[in-house]
Amino acid sequence: MAGYRLRSFETIGSTNTEALAAAAAGDTGGVWFVTAQQNAGRGRRGRQWESPVGNLAATLLIVPESSPTLAATLGFVAGVSLNRALSSILPSGLVKIGIDGADGQSDGSKARIALKWPNDVLADGAKLAGILLEAQKLSDGRHAIAIGFGVNAIAAPQGLPYPATSLLDLGVSRDAQSVFEALSDAWVDTFGMWNDGRGIGDVLKQWRASAAGIGAPVAVNQNGEVLRGIFETIDDEGRLIVRSDDDRRIVITAGDVHFGATASARS
Template structure:
């Protein structure tokens, strides 16, 4: 579709692009391409997604004008390392959005969850495991899906959803969009910035050998480190202080009894919300 463009560095790196006005799911399109033999390095981007998926199979539809984009990659990396591509995606998306939002510093977010830059509160922050916040509200999300290939490698669909023109209103968490933040930029602008940022951060990852470097960048933009946190998963709630993300990408919580608990998956709530929710 005319309108979507790769950044100059993405084009030079050999990435390809297919654009749509609307589509069921960009991740489904990416994985279908893998099944048909595509070697990877191709983006699928759309202005509207009608049958998208979020974490744990939750539906993720988006109105026309928001960005849905998925990148198909087939990395030469161990299976365990491919799971850390979510952190590559988070850092890349936060950098892309940070380049679009004005650089001024703002108040603490409504959830006490803003990240920091040089010791000051920042507009864009990463929320473990796969969200990007603006002023403490969800602006974007990421979903990784894998498909094993006949040669034993895994094709990965790295999906991005960004609220450009409108945010969802029927969700149990604060959400926002670029338009609601007063930012007059299009999904085309966001995608081009994302395609450029991906090249840079994926280069740091180096087929899994640079995971530590990527995680260091992720921590530097993380929301809520040092703050009260509650993580719910499979009916269990873990409460304490969000200490860090460990070298395997797990969220580490220091409980009231001093025990350090490493969590691999869950829904995260910060600050006062962490204390109020069960």
């Protein structure tokens, strides 16, 4: 965790909220906010994120000198970092589960951990972790970036429309602190590669190498409208590129992504 400060809490509403409040109060960033229990966590689009005691809830506050457009690519830095951390924790081997699963890759071979655009991490095809990137403009014109990480270390939420899992479900007994240590170490290396946005090409290359579903059927739900096609790639700005059924190449900037049977369903 070289060069970063740490603020820890027993219980907190949201680590992202705490981080952005600190930025508004003048914190210059480079600080982790970690809690044993988060009781008002949120995911993308304001969705609730369950974070019971034992799971990891952490946010890194960064105030980069780069443009807002480049700062937005920190989500891919976060994804690569979390992929590295979880891959180092989870034993090798593939036991694919879940209707929304898609194989990940590592050095050309199948891998248990895969990155799902834009901000999820899958293990054996089920959601293991999520990332939430939020920005806030500061009085000096710069943007504070709160990068929230949620990892299901001991428990996964139930009743979701997609499969979810935890490290414990996968046979790995690791506490939130050890997961955080692996994540914070991986972040240092990946953030160094990003290099104020100058190295985003290298980061995206690593992200693509671990991506779930490239070359496979995909369905993207955008406010109730569903686009189906083939997940072609992630472009140099981190946007999802889908080859539609009528052979159009469509650029997607936001949406809920589904693979497998869900992507193929026509109802």
